[in-house]
Amino acid sequence: MNPLGVTRPLTAQRRFLNQARAKLDESLPWDSGRRSLWAALIALVLAVLVTLVWLAGRYEASQVQAELEQDTSNAVGDLRGGLQRQVQALQALQSAHFSPPDWQTRALELLRDNRDWLRVEWRDPSWQLQAFADSPLRAPAFERIARSDVLNDANQACQRTKRLNGPAYSSTYFLPQSDGLGMEVMELCLPVMQAGDLLGYMVVTYSLQELLTERLGATFGRKNELSFIEPDGTRLAIAGTQRREQRIFTSQQLVDLPGNTLLLRMDGRRGAPDLFPNVLTALVTGMSIALITVMVLLTKDARRRQKAERDLAEALAFRKAMEDSLVTGLRARDLNGCITYVNPAFCQMVGWEAEALIGKNAPMPYWPPEMVDEYQQRQAIRMAGNVPPREGFESVFMRQDGERFPVLIIEAPLISVQGEQTGWMGAVIDISEQRRIEEVSRASQERLQATARLATVGEMASLLSHELNQPLAAIASYANGSLNLLQDPQAVPQTLDDVHMALRRIAEQAERAGRVINSVHDFVRRRDQSREPVPPHALLDAIAPLMNLQARKLQVRVHMRVEPGLPSVWCDRTMVEQVLLNLARNGMQAMDTPPCLDRVLVLQVRRTLTHAEDAGVEFSVTDLGAGIGADVAAQLFNPFFTTKPEGMGLGLSLCRTVVEQHGGQLEFEELQPKGTVFRFTLPVADSGKPSLSKA
Template identity: 90%
Template structure:
């Protein structure tokens, strides 16, 4: 029991004192009742003091036990951490091929650092011993008993390690020593794997005694006795010291290891709790003074009772004022459905006086005549208790002048002091204004939706006009070239082949324009575009003809660099091709200035990260233009912002939206010594 429990017990006794005094005042004369009350109070004071002393001892003992359990949990955590670090040290030796001449010195160094290790062995997959090393800090562990006689536990641990593909511990067993004594040991088996194949096993023999002494003794063995025990209480190893105190506290914790579980026990001796701890001494003194004060104040009980009655009258008046000031109507009914109470807000709501409503039963005066039968059935269900309490429902009431208005009714059972239900209390809220506001909100929402649809139509028109410029320009270029070839009266078959090729290009660009219309339509409607796995080279090949037309016109050399062995990307092919075209066209136009002599545009595709296999594929478009100024860079991706006289300012904004829909991000940076690099990443298509 804690201090809070003691305080609660004291509060209960205080209430009991008041009840005893009240009963004595009613049944006994003033003199005899007063003496009996004083006797009872003195007895209660003594009982409180004795009980608090007992609680003090219980409290201090519980604190000591809780501290010991906390230390045990910390010891288990430290032990697990030490074993985990040792496993990591052994795993570090697996990074190099096995060579006995190099392996032996490293193992001896680890044996010197870890006194709880007795022996380390290297065995192949057929369980043949390849190399071993005994601890240089003590004699050979298997001097009296041959190693072959106790291989069973290590073999089982290695089988478990093979199944777990990780370290595994064996069960503990007793190993006799040459001095006539013996120790409890445990085996750790660590599989050695290279490129996913099992190559050998590394087996470490632990001494449980040294494990306790080295890993837990310096921290937890100063004031406690540590031991590994069997479930029946048999001690396997002991470490630490105990003070010569009389009382022993014990805590046990399981040490879960891969393949084995040890039980760690910690025994701590503590002295008997002080008779009065400091905190409880102050508490006892304070409570004793409080009891004495209560006994002295008994003479003024009459005055306090009179004041309590006055306060009660004020509280009732305050409650009545609160009920009268409420805007929510309150209505109380008994179990038969008769109205027993209404507040002024309810009377004002229905237009009837309280005297005209109290005592009324169904049908109520504020029920609309056409709904009387329905309301009577609903009231019968409510009175039967078949409706969950505090379940709000809407209804329609009628004022005295015949006006109907909607209300929300929330009813709950009325419970008496004895815990019995005496009726129902209902809260009635006029929701006429709420319904009017909801209707206005609904009309406003419809107007907003209509405005949003008009904005969507305008956005679609802007997108189509922007994205169709490139395929339509290509169609016009191929058509004009075909007309020029056909007007030549000395056309040769090679010229006709060029015309056929141009007509095929016209058909391809017309089909591309159709795909653009569909993709933009889906983009504006915010639907998921049809995505498919596409090779990065195929994306560049699809936009190459259009880029070459623009490049010849602006005298720009286009270099495409695609890394070998790139996986396909998961994307909407048409929209990503538009992104590449927009970025390439912007790069060419950035170099269309007289001072730019080296007009080279580089499109490069490579892995997004050198070490992340699933990081995605990165596309970069690099130009050698004059670069982007800080004032332009701040609003480069804003819709309708453009530095071109004939531009619409939608290209880069749409490119960024498309890439973000694919889970990437469109970024740019300055190129040294001049130029700009735009890059984005597309996800890799999984199986």
């Protein structure tokens, strides 16, 4: 259980988050209305922009159309003026009395000056041809078709001349040419009058195509297309620029001539109006686009802000839910020690409402009265910054009803976004339950220790019975041998020496039994044991008599191999001797089986393979028995496990415990082709080591 992160069930958090989402959902209708207003504003601006551009286009189109109509009107005026000047030139020609050859010469000059004239004729009142002249600038107009075949229109024009008493124009007609093409022509009939008498007629044949080109092409034909058309739209003559793909502006005006009326059409060569026809429209359109862009950016920014506000609200709600769900009390204080924030867990812990705690300074309402001076001093030290951050300390708080309870306070500096310390943030944990659990654990530990002491009594009894078995057996053997020697009536002096030697052995084994009792007693009580530097060969020499006695009984040859120059080892001599004796006895008993013919036990002492200064001395006991099976090896060192009918199962367990107390480890491995090797390591004696060490 983490005391700083324990939370109540997540249902409280979910409930709080659901309430926060419900509050956010309540604001959605207003958000929908605001979105509708934004949409309406954007639609209105777009409508204004489209309308403005459309009106500007219409205005430009009207301007272009008005300009084209003005050009058409000017063209009609110019055409009328030119025709009037030509009539005056003809009147000047008829005012003088020329002979036919002279008249013809003068007419040719006029034909050269007026390219739109095809033929000039002088006819008498009876309509007889007196003289004529064809334009020298082109082939004769009446080359393919006879002039007499097309005199009807000219004759009608001259008839109208009589009624009008002035020049008259005929209707247009098509005149075929020798190249297979043709042209639309028109006749002008001008009466020749003298003193009120009709002397004849001047007839001029016009080419409508040349009339447009010569009279209007240079002025209006560069940017417009000019044409004479019939009322049904049939084009009679065309001049000027011909770009049909852009010909969208058209103006038509009547050219009223005496006796005839022509319809002049002018098509503008300019295309449709530009999207932004003038600077003002372009400026307004640009401002409108900029306004729309700003509105779009503001809309996006509003959405981002709304999303950020929603995320912030959810984050605050989630953090508030976590703070309210904590069972750890949170308390924030400013640099002066005044409380600025407490969470519900802290209020529930001390029994005070948040309003009663916020703004309070020392002494706090939850401080026990008898500890106010101590707490004020401790707070002054902490406010001065003399305490390491995030250092936990225990204290005692008092609830509103006067109950005292222990708490653990972990306080750290409160750092702002600018990296400045603005106060202190503390986590307060009620450790009353922890103290109760510790008391229960302490009581349980005492009961376990009492039980362990009772078990130790049984263990000590078992150890004593196990370890004293060999010394007592040796004493009994020596005593029986001595009695047998003393009962022999023929005893010789050498026999007495043997008896004395046996008695000394008995005394040594009795002393050994006493040391075993003391060592086992100290081992069971885990008290400080006496250790001393002991030469390795001395350990082997001490157990040699008992080991040889067992070897003779089991017919085992014992080989001791001690590496020369070995240092002394630091150990409890009696316990290590007992370990070596137990391992040697187990090895000899492992070879006490009929199939084992080569019964050799090897005790070897050498340096460990690591040649460091603190390297130890390795002791190994090797037998040539049948080895240890896998099922036995798994529980070989378990207490009370044995494979011997008379065994107690404590020997190897005690041997391992003794070796581990000396800082080593008892190990074994199989020997090929048969046998087992037990080995352990003892530390090298150092002159600086004390004579006592903790077991």
